[in-house]
Amino acid sequence: MFGAVHFGIVAACVVLFVPMGLAGWHLSRNKVLFFSGILFIALFVGVHITPYFTSVSSFVNTFPSTTSSLPVSYEQDDRDVCVSVLHNVIYEFKSGNMDGPLNDSSVHEDLSWYWDKSGPFVGCNFQKLSKVDASDLLNGTWVVVAGDSQARLFVVSLLDLLLGPEKMEAIRGDLFKRHSNYQTVIHSIGLKLDFLWAPYAKNLTDIVMEFMGNKRYPDVLVIGAGLWDMLRITNSTEYGSSLQHLNTYLVSSLPVSPEYSTTYPVSGSVSVPTPHLFWLGSPTLINRMLNTEEKKVKMTDALYAAYEREMHKSKLLRQSAGPAFLLDIKSLSQKCGDQCTEDGMHYKAAVYETAVHIMLNALIIESQQKL
Structure with a gap:
């Protein structure tokens, strides 16, 4: 050619x-x-x-940009295998204090993680992206993250990667205002990032309907809800119905491909699907560590399992032929264990950092790109 x-x-x-x-x-x-x-x-x-x-x-x-550090490399079969094993990570605890605050990136001094290099991982070349590579990948994009406190912690890790610790400290207070939205623009790379407080599944449907009304969609959309439904509504059937409505609106209103596996060009030097959908799963709940009696009574293992079943029945996730790639916080938090949480619900920064890098590697893989 x-x-x-x-x-x-x-x-x-x-x-x-x-x-x-x-x-x-x-x-x-x-x-x-x-x-x-x-x-x-x-x-x-x-x-x-x-x-x-x-x-x-x-x-x-079809020719890769000569300025990109992410040249095309993945074949379709390789993509399928690599995407399926993205969550196979290992957490390693180092000697030292593990009592740092959940939103403090200094915890990385005590807890590290890496991808397992055995079995099907050979040839996938998963990597923790540097600030430069992550900025290159997301250059010129609009990223929306909507959900509860888990989504907020995810945004903290994403911004920590893109901005660095010093700049992150300047905005950490604003980002952690309870039950509030947060918007920022990183002008150096033309990235717009919106965090939308949406604790209930029905809130996510409202957000998607707003995109539909405005006829303007983000390049990357990360959504997730479930914990507030468990605590305040405690009705798994109603939760499942909300997710089915959400899925209906996503499929009918957003410009996603029928196969939910797209390689559309994105602004910048690499490709990102438009929009690329991610579902931020609920974390593993450790009932004995939950910090209120109400949570211990309502957020049981049985209710959690019922909500998980409704999630898979909704056909929202990619593995159920749906549009959203699962960022499996349950799996990641389970692997990190109870040493990674203070309240049995919110986990150390390393867990959400892992989810951010899984998302970025998924974007690279599905764009037929590789570091």
Whole structure:
């Protein structure tokens, strides 16, 4: 396949050598000039109208950007395998104090994590993205994260990666205002990030309906709710009905592909689906550690299991032929264990950092990109 440079060389050769060939056939000078003019005009028009034809443009755009540090590499089979094992991580505790606050990134000094390198992981090349690579991946995008305190902790980890510890400290207070929205723009990479406080599943449907009304959708949408439904409503059937309504609106209103596996180009030097949907799952609940008696009575293992069943029945998740990729906080928090939580519900920063990197690696894989 030829790139733009190759195409230009071929075009120049056509303009140069075809008239010479015609002259070699002893045509008159006027005829040679006529054919040369026709060729030049045809090539000129072709070059300028190419961007307006989708099939041709997509052909040209299949070439990776020379400025990108994330060249295309994944085949379809590799993508399927790698996506299926993204959550197979290992947490490692180091000697030292594990009593740091949940929203304090300094906890990484005591707790680290990495991907298991055995079995199907060989060849997946999962990596913790640096600030530069994460910024490159999300350059020029609009990211919306909607949900409860779990979603807020996810946003903290994402911003901690993109901004660095010093800049993060300046906004940490605003981000942790209870039950409030938060919006920011990172001008250096043109990233807009919205956190929307949406503790109940029905709140998420309202948000999707607002996108539909405005006819403007984020590039990356991360949503999740369940804990408040468990505590305040305690009706798994109603929760399941809310998720089914949410799924109906997502599929009917957002411009997602039928296969829910897209490789659309994104602003910046890499590709991100538009929009790419993630479901932020509920964490493992450790009942004996919950910090109120009401939570211990209502948020039982049985109720949690019932809510999980309704989640899978809703067909919202990718593994149930739905549109949303699961960021499995339950699995991650379970692997981290009770040493990673103070209240049996909210976990150390490393858990949400892991979820952020899983999301970023999923975007890379599904965009046929690789570090």
